[in-house]
């Protein structure tokens with residue numbers, strides 16, 4: 001395994017139209033995406049084999065913005081355009097020149113480095129498609145961050161399986177046999193991390209799935225970085241804290257690019273040598289199961305571990321626990 | 330000793346009987362009456378023969394099919410949400426007798442057990458952060474405490490380190506170990522589980538008294554005993570496991586490890602909290618109760634202040650949500666007001682046991698070809714195309730392939746819910762390489778299937794379905 005350690009940056013972009021509309025005076029979405037593209041290019045330029053994936057966390061769905069499936073098998077294009085390591089492992093058959101992989105995207109601008117262009121074209125078209133297909137009924141102030149995180153994890157898992165020297169099945173067998181040993185799950189060569197650009201709060205109804213993803217990241221030692229442009233979310237703070245990621249709440253959203261470049265560009269291995277910006281206090285409160293309220297002292301049922309806030313609900317839940325075999329069905 | 334299986338068994342049973350007689354003469358006279366039936370009861374059965382054929386019977390299939398089936402087999406488990414005893418008291422009993430120096434498990438039963446136990450401790454506290462664990466060893470006919478009941482994995486792991494320098498010796502005493510475990514679990518509160526996990530390498534137990542009396546005492550104190558054997562099935566272990574777990578089939582409570590990986594699987598299975606309180610067992614140990622817990626927030630002081638737990642000056646810490654005393658680490662009890670303080674992430678670790686993700690269904694070529702979905706929803710990897718030679722293959726492809734296509738066509742006839750149940754017993758390989766979530770109707774590849782069920786416990790599709798809020802999907806799943 002002589003290939004340099006590649007880092008896979010998975011960016012989750014909160015695309016909630018409500019929140020971006022509110023942000024327009026300081027940081028319009030177009031400006032944010034332009035900043036993000038510069039950041040992505042910097043990430044790709046860092047190391048020839050670095051990879052990137054972008055996932056939209058939209059109002060009620062999560063969706064890949066890059067890479068997207070297309071007629072010319074864009075996943076492979078992604079692999080061959082920015083990454084030598086995958087070719088080494090997959091054998092010589094896929095050792096195509098990067099020009100062939102992204103051949104359709106090449107063209108107009110000769111001065112634009114092709115991989116950068118490739119991402120830009122795909123990302124912009126995916127975002128405009130995303131907004132075109134958004135119906136007005138689905139416009140809620142929430143964002144499906146849990147879905148986006150789950151997609152990010154499955155993608156990272158697949159990429160690390162594809163990268164590992166062992167066969168994919170072997171890796172997965174080990175995953176099960178030794179779930180606590182991160183080295184078996186994540187081959188040392190892949191440095192995955194997740195960056196969430198968050199603009200909205202209110203995630204209490206996604207408490208369980210978000211916690212599941214946080215726990216999975218913790219096991220796989222994938223840091224979750226949070227770039228909080230607007231809004232406030234307790235669970236994202238917990239996510240970055242539990243996974244040793246960076247949490248930055250932007251005081252001046254206009255300076256997004258600078259925050260990105262200084263706070264989020266270094267990957268896991270280089271962060272060891274840097275002093276990361278740390279969140280001063282972390283809010284570790286849980287969500288109560290009865291009102292979806294965030295509580296700091298709660299009653300926890302010893303069997304089902306749901307936390308409750310008030311005594312009246314305590315009684316009714318307790319009743320159901322005693323009465324029924326499975327209280328959560 | 331282990332050149333031939335038959336001789337091996339013969340030898341062991343001879344040793345076994347002698348040892349048993351020695352024990353008996355040392356014990357009280359009352360045991361002599363049961364001599365005849367007991368001798369038959371202690372007989373060694375060769376469980377490995379049926380297990381190898383039964384569980385992994387797909388040897389004839391292709392290597393890929395076998396591997397995929399192996400992955401799926403582990404996934405296809407019961408996903409009905411059950412009450413589980415999340416707050417556990419578990420005592421681990423390690424056999425440290427001469428039988429453990431056997432080298433049939435590499436490098437030796439003893440070293441492998443110690444190594445796996447260390448991994449087990451870490452995993453146990455990952456999965457059960459608010460539980461208690463204790464370790465007991467047995468050798469020279471005695472039971473000894475290796476690590477007392479506590480909630481700190483580091484204590485246990487450092488106590489385990491001492492064992493690496495010692496050698497296994499003497500004979501084990503199951504009865505002494507169980508009695509010690511029973512004494513240790515005596516004070517466990519009613520809302521917690523009381524469990525004993527025995528790793529037993531011997532085929533005999535040198536007991537001072539009637540072990541059946543001990544088993545009855547365990548039953549009356551609601552202690553459940555699960556056993557992992559390393560050599561062969563032993564009748565007393567089976568009795569012990571079945572009597573203390575009357576509701577569970579013996580296959581869940583007493584297993585003999587076939588090889589290193591199987592041993593590890595069996596051991597790691599014990600990290601999952603056990604199901605509790607079926608409606609018939611009102612008086613079975615675990616009672617539900619409500620525990621008051623605080624979810625404190627972390628603070629960083631500008632200058633060091635004393636913590637309430639060690640009176641050491643620290644800057645970072647957590648403030649008790651009730652009395653605002655500062656503690657260094659979680660989970661803990663507030664030293665000032667006694668409130669249990671935990672991180673919500675600690676609780677969240679167990680949620681997937683309570684809200685398990687339902688199994689995904691295999692997709693037949695017929696169904697796959699009508700769908701427009703060409704890539705895995707989770708990872709964007711393209712699915713295999715339907716091979717043109719499919720029809721020919723399924724006729725000449727041998728028994729296994731036929732069975733597979735039969736299984737999938739069968740599941741097509743059933744309505745989704747019935748298929749979900751009926752598929753649980755088959756090898757579960759999808760002929761089209763696609764697996765479908767029944768809630769969101771999206772297709773996934775095998776890697777995402779395994780990952781979603783084993784690691785994330787979320788369905789990527791359900792979490793991003795238009796118009797459906799995730800929590801409701803999960804709760805209203807049944």
Ligand SMILES: [Zn+2]
Pocket residue numbers: 636637638639640641656657658
């Ligand atoms: Zn302290």
Ligand SMILES: [Zn+2]
Pocket residue numbers: 649650651652653654663664665666667668
């Ligand atoms: Zn307190």
Ligand SMILES: [Zn+2]
Pocket residue numbers: 154158705706707708709710773774775776777778
């Ligand atoms: Zn997949």
Ligand SMILES: [Zn+2]
Pocket residue numbers: 766767768769770771788789790791792
């Ligand atoms: Zn689903």
